[in-house]
Amino acid sequence: MSYLGELNPMQREAVLHTDGPLLIFAGAGSGKTRVLTYRIVHLMEQGIDPYHILAITFTNKAATEMRERVNHLTPMGDQVWVSTFHAACTRILRRESDTLGFAKGFSIYDTQDSLRLIKECVKEMNLDELYYPARFVAQTISAQKNELITPPGYAQSVAGDFRRSNIAEIYAKYQQRLEEMNALDFDDIIFKTVELLQNNSDIKQKYQNRFRYVMVDEYQDTNHAQYKLVNLLAGYANNLCVVGDDDQSIYGWRGANVENILQFEKDYKGAKVVKLEENYRSTQTILDAANDVIGNNEHRAEKSLWTQNRKGQPIRVYMASNERDESAFVARVIKEDVRQGNAKYNDFAILYRTNAQSRGVEDVLVSANIPYKIFGGVRFYEHTEVKDLMAYLKAINNPADDIAHLRIINVPKRGIGAASISKVQAFAMQHGITFAQAMTRAGEVPGLGKKATPIANFAGYMLELANYAANSTVAALIQKIIRDTKFLDSLADGTPEGDERVANIMELLATANLFQRESEDTSLGKFLEDVALVADIDNYHESANAVSLMTLHSAKGLEFNVVFMVGFEEYLFPSSRSIEGGSLTEMEEERRLCYVGFTRARQLLYLTHAVSRMRFDKVARNAPSRFLAEVDMSRLTAVNISGRPKDFVSSVASQSQTVACPTAFAPPPLPAPKNNPINFTVGDKVRMAKYGVGKVLEIRNAGADYEVTIEFETVGRKKFMANLLKVAKET
DSSP: OGGGGGSSSHHHHHHHHHOOOOOEEEESSSHHHHHHHHHHHHHHHHHOOOOEEEESSSSSSHHHHHHHHHHOOOTTTTSEEEEEEHHHHHHHHHHHHHHOOOTOOOOOEHHHHHHHHHHOOOOHOOOOTTTTTTHHHHHHHHHHHHHHHHHHHHHHHHHTTTHHHHHHHHHHHHHHHHHTTTTEEEHHHHHHHHHHHHHHHHHHHHHHHOSSEEEEEGGGOOHHHHHHHHHHHTTTTTTTTEEOOOGOOGGGGGGTTTHHTTTHHHHSSSSSEEEEOOSSSOOOHHHHHHHHHHHTOOOOOOOOBBBBSSSOOOEEEEEEEEEHHHHHHHHHHHHHHHHSSOGGGGGEEOHHHGGGGGGHHHHHHHHTOOOOEOOOOOOGGGHHHHHHHHHHHHHHOOOTOHHHHHTTTTSSSOOHHHHHHHHHHHHHHHHHHOOOHHHTGGGGGGGGGHHHHHHHHHHHHHHHHHHHHTTTTTTHHHHHHHHHHHHHHOOOOOSHHHHHHHHHHHHHHHHHHHHHOOOOOHHHHHHHHHHHHHGGGGGGTTTSSSSEEEEEHHHEEEOEEEEOOOOOOOBTBHHHHHHHSOHHHHHHHHHHHHHHTTTTTEEEEEEEESOEEEEEEEOOOOBBHHHHHOOGGGGGEOOOTSSSSEHHHHHTTTTTSHHHHOHHHSOOOOOOOOSSSOOOOOOOOEETTTTTTEEEEEEEESSSSSSEEEEEEETTEEEEEEGGOEEOOOO
């Protein structure tokens, strides 16, 4: 147990808690992975069989790191299930697929596959694709699955709404087609696992007996389906340990519910709560600024990051004239620091609110000859040529996968057109068979004529590949497909883009060879499963000497010596939706995203904003972000184009305005909101039904609305958007 000496008192308290529910509030950079790892080892030292331990996290990167640490500390570590949510559920579903009526070789559809199938369903139902766009329908279906709502359940909830009732029918059709093709989409992986456990008490008992100690990382990011899954697995022994930070809950837009962690003590009575507030990553100045911002959120567990690290330099604020100037500033600072030997390119990260902001930054980095790696754009496995070759593998592994066959029937070109494909599809539907089976009967398809021959030949070739795959490695199978179809010849057109496409195929082949060397299960099905569950950020490697570009959402879980947060402006960050919607919930999530961004920085943090920038082909003039005004001005310093500090107060005086907060840096005034709903002013007393009497402390212009701060006699200080505020002025 010598490792306990490496832990601070609160970390040690969390590790030593063995039985019963445990909630660990783990602030940014507080060593939560170490705590989870050491807790697994401690359980094993207390005589707990590793067979009974399950540790779940969200990314392959985090799971791999945890698994490697456990294996380093104990020789029996490989017997512990350390996995992502989706990988753990896929493993369960493979084992129990017969109960659900699926074959073990089911396909996992990514976003593009799902969109294509939804388009097919809309077409089959004779609905207008413009009125039922696939992406909107997919988002709606995903939201229902995350809430564990079935097609009949959704249909019942939207009865009377013509458009949504049709979407409910598309949902039902989509699920039917998935089942026919022995396929699951990404949301189904958890949805079907919950369904399996809820509807089969013997299977639920089997996994509850198996996993007597369950640990869940990033619990604040769980949605309802994940919450229910954890509850089902841990419900028997009640030895559930969850780790997370409500201040880093930033995925509400995709169903994550911060209440899951905030209500943990109500869900699991008698739970022990441990707070990890000592940060090992950042300077105290950065942490103080992060605490300044997040402290403005009302709905959070009380905590505050601190560190024994040095105080560090002030946060540097740069006001650019436009987005080009902003990017040039960032490039100049990076170039100069590297030139002087103060840093390497991989010390820097450029973070932004939306992917669209990356283009201008990239242009300048290219001009400055600065190497960079962008995350969150097109994933490697979403490149057309990679998806085409992967579709061959999917079709071989799962002959019922119509979407895979439809993608490759004419790739490379075989002279098979859309009209011929439609005839085969119609024949398949008429006879209740798969598209692959229909191709083998191409001679029977009405109207095909001479086109029956290339279709039948393709069907024969796929059968040949299936036979070859049974006794070959994945890499050898890929090589055969490339060779037989002259796949690379169809990509190489003498252009740099063509060279890149060829390079991507070579990278896929290299990945297959690595899989062959490192995986215990080297089957084609396992390879496809691993690829399906890869996230773009899993490819982040700190050793690559390049500047990292990514959205703030993608940056969660990472850290860098120097961080630039660009576009730190109203309507960009916080987003226009959070401002114009007037939702306190959305604004608090934006503030949490800001907190995440700040705490990615180890040594230096830059915040940049522009006086004007092009947005949607128009010049936008936005004030600096309100979050800048929430940071104590003593922690900030303005810098010039070379990154050197200058007099902060004088540099922002012409752009500053304060209301009942004379020492803070605040954005310049925005145009007064239309339909002004306010009939009170700072200093007035008001009454609110829920909270009683309070005093108005601050009224801040928020663009489309006002943000109002009120100090209540009963509950203290709270913030509201004026349009949602129902108060009566006290006379």
